[in-house]
Each structure stands twice: as C-alpha cells, then as structure tokens.
Amino acid sequence: MNGGSMPIVDQVRALYEAMPEQISALILAGAAGAYTRAVFAPEESWKRRILEGIAGAFGAIFLGGLVGHAIDAVVGGGTWAYLAAGFIMGEGGIAAIRGVRKTIMDKGAK
Template identity: 60%
Template sequence: MAELPENLVALILSGAGGAYVRAVFAPEQNWKRRLVEGSAGAVSAIFLGGVLGHLINAATGAELYAYLAGGFIMGEGGILAVQAIRRKFLPSEDADNG
C-alpha cells in the first residue's frame, strides 16, 4: 500500500470507515448481502469518492482531507444505493417465506 498514491490510500481507508459506520447503524443479518454491500461501499468510495474528493478539494483547498471526506461519504452512500437497488429489483426474502 505504500506505493499507492496518497489520495487512493485515503479513499480506501475512509471508504472502509464509511462502510463500517453504515453497517453499524443499519446492520444486515444475511452475511452474503453484508459482503455485497461492503464491497459496493468500497468500490463507490474508490471511484466516486475520488470525484467527490476532487470537487471538495476544488471548493475548499482541503487537499487530503477532501479525499478522506469524499471516500467516507461514498463508502456510506454506496451501501445505501445498493440497498435501494436491491429492494427495487430483487425479491424480498420475506416474500419467499409467505
């Protein structure tokens, strides 16, 4: 990890933090779904967090802190987006039991 650019390391760490916070406040009982949501949060943090971090940096000049904020927001928001898409397109487990 030492060879990665500083901004990418910040996105990975802050994205993991955002995904962790989301998992604490909205825990998923199914471990497969939890893994998928965590992965989506990490991917969102790396790809979309970079864009958001760049925008925050351009507006504030906060440099590394802008990327930390962008990664955290996308780490948490990416999981929320996956949950919304899953509810819309995948059948509920409760529907299978009823």
C-alpha cells in the same frame, strides 16, 4: 522466510505505500465508511451486509475520487477532502451509485 520472498503483510504494506496519497485516503476512508454502514445497516443477513460493504468500498474508490476532487476544489482541503469523500461514498456508496446511474439513464432516454 521461504526462499527470500517477502511475506504477504510486507507486500501489502509496500503496495499501500507506493500509492498516491489520495488513493490511499480513499481506500482507508471507504473501508471505514463501509464498516460504519455494515454496523448500522438494518439488513439482517450478514452476507448482504458484507456485499453492501464491498459495494460501498468500490463506490469510495471510483466515485470518491470525483467527489474528493470537487470538495478539494471548493474548500481546498487536500487529502482531508479525499478522506471525507471516501467515507461518504463508503457509507452511502450504493445510494450514490444508484443516483449516478439514474441520472445517466434519464439523460440517455431523452
């Protein structure tokens, strides 16, 4: 080790373990959803697939919490609700973000 500093893998593991369970679930499930989207995406460009995957992961983190909370309130699934929401947002995050933006923009235009 270099001067007693923690290796990057250990730093990432410590950061992940310090997060609330719901945030960890959103990140994990969002990454899985983004991966699924990249595998099955009709896009031929790998750059575009990667960018869509990153956008889906951000959608999972930011919108997944809201959707996870709503699912949890309805069915009481706890962390499983956040896992489901993260996966849904990771896989369909771009469409979800466009839908939310359109809803907000339509309300603002009236």
